[in-house]
């Protein structure tokens with residue numbers, strides 16, 4: 001087992017952490033697929049409003065690669081297809097019925113997996129709608145169906161606050177996890193990295209003894225991109241694939257049972273979450289169902305996908321295909337009486353100008369920016385925390401000046417889009433978004 005020590009990063013201590021208890025929610029009345037939240041695809045609808053679908057029926061495919069199929073996480077009727085600006089397909093809403101009917105898929109057991117041809121395995125995963133769970137670095141796009149990856153990285157858990165702990169979803173599922181890892185081994189010619197955070201290791205079930213790397217360090221030390229950056233030995237590995245551990249279980253479930261798996265464990269946290277904890281629900285469940293009647297008295301914001309990497313979501317919307325966490329945070333913005341003379345003992349800040357730098361307890365966090373974007377003051381904080389040794393201030397300036405070659409030489413493609421540079425920047429510059437957009441434009445340019 002290899003031990004990796006990631007020195008750069010930052011540990012956020014925020015109140016509202018979900019207790020490690022799993023609650024199974026009743027079946028929601030509706031579910032939805034959100035094509036606009038799946039980057040790099042061009043969706044083509046395969047259903048119309050009024051159509052009846054089964055669990056596993058095809059809802060849309062990617063026009064550019066029709067092997068990428070996105071399936072219904074429940075049986076029922078298509079009740080809405082909502083479009084955003086410029087006719088982008090935003091949501092396909094399915095009203096669930098009482099009977100649960102499934103599209104049957106091929107299934108295999110452990111022995112079958114040993115003997116199956118790799119191409120047939122790829123076909124099973126594409127037809128079964130779960131191939132898009134495999135993603136490729138450095139762009140985090142869906143893994144190409146026609147290539148063999150140099151390796152697949154599976155990071156158990158995430159050091160980002162309020163994510164589902166591995167001991168929750170691995171509990172009782174260690175055999176299924178082992179089967180899922182065997183699938184990944186088949187896809188990658190036995191090149192799978194299984195990494196666990198040193199703090200999680202002792203709490204994991206025995207079967208997860210296939211761990212190959214132990215990661216020490218603050219957020220985002222256990223991000224697959226950071227693991228790649230710290231371990232790669234050749235340029236070919238830059239295109240390694242990765243998959244979330246919960247998704248390994250979904251893939252294993254599909255192949256073992258021959259039915260599209262719909263379960264999702266979601267972490268619900270944040271200061272205003274009425275019932276913080278872990279909930280077992282369905283892919284594409286409504287946000288209001290997951291948060292269980294959020295407290296509306298205080299102005300709040302729902303964030304899907306993580307406090308550093310997530311996005312603001314409408315409370316009437318649904319959970320995206322990849323998302324496993326929902327946070328509810330106060331909007332903030334209330335003026336403090338004599339705030340300018342307060343020492344900031346309870347203020348979240350990376351900067352040591354507040355007394356909170358000596359406060360070891362978890363602190364409240366809200367969405368207030370506390371000021372407008374300003375010019376970069378060259379403080380160096382972004383470089384201090386960047387886990388992949390980029391100097392974000394230089395890279396984003398090159399990007400804004402359209403000097404793409406220059407920003408590539410500063411490590412643009414190593415950026416793992418962790419959001420830490422944006423969080424620590426005292427000038428409120430959306431560095432991560434600028435770099436993410438630059439990576440996406442470059443991707444489009446490269447793929448024609």
Ligand code: SF4
Nearest residue numbers: 386415416418419421
């Ligand atoms: S540049 Fe920013 S977003 Fe990218 S890896 Fe570094 S800290 Fe994270």
Ligand code: SF4
Nearest residue numbers: 376377379380382425
């Ligand atoms: S943290 Fe912000 S202000 Fe400081 S160097 Fe980086 S970009 Fe500039």
